[in-house]
Amino acid sequence: MGFVLLIFTILSLSFSQPNIVIEDLWVREVPPVSTMSAAFLKIKNTGDEEDYLIKVESEIAEIAEIHISSVKEGIIRMRRVKEVIIPPGQTVTFKPMGMHVMLINLKKTLREGEKVKLKFVFRKSGSIIAEGTVRKGRSVR
Numbered sequence: 001m002g003f004v005l006l007i008f009t010i011l012s013l014s015f016s017q018p019n020i021v022i023e024d025l026w027v028r029e030v031p032p033v034s035t036m037s038a039a040f041l042k043i044k045n046t047g048d049e050e051d052y053l054i055k056v057e058s059e060i061a062e063i064a065e066i067h068i069s070s071v072k073e074g075i076i077r078m079r080r081v082k083e084v085i086i087p088p089g090q091t092v093t094f095k096p097m098g099m100h101v102m103l104i105n106l107k108k109t110l111r112e113g114e115k116v117k118l119k120f121v122f123r124k125s126g127s128i129i130a131e132g133t134v135r136k137g138r139s140v141r
């Protein structure tokens with residue numbers, strides 16, 4: 001009995017972990033005068049434990065913040081979120097009018113078709129670098 005329990009403990013330790021996959025990353029093209037843009041993506045967790053996105057960094061902007069947009073009384077508002085839970089077996093989508101990565105103080109002009117890299121930091125999985133493409137979109141938010 002003790003032996004069986006020990007094996008079970010080892011198995012659960014080795015298998016209970018998040019597995020983060022980043023897909024469909026894109027950054028919105030903005031006019032050269034603009035100092036801000038936003039990035040959108042899908043974060044998939046194919047593991048069996050939750051993880052948390054706690055930080056984003058990019059070489060194209062001085063600051064990258066996790067934001068969520070909402071409409072209140074006809075006005076679009078954004079607020080910063082400290083962390084985003086990525087539940088096991090689920091995909092969290094960052095999309096226009098929802099969650100996004102706000103890129104503040106752009107260091108370069110973003111042109112459609114260009115490749116950009118962002119670093120996503122997760123509490124358990126650590127840093128994951130993803131490459132995306134600059135695309136045209138409707139509004140900055």
Ligand SMILES: [Cu+2]
Pocket residue numbers: 038067068078100101102141
């Ligand atoms: Cu924002």
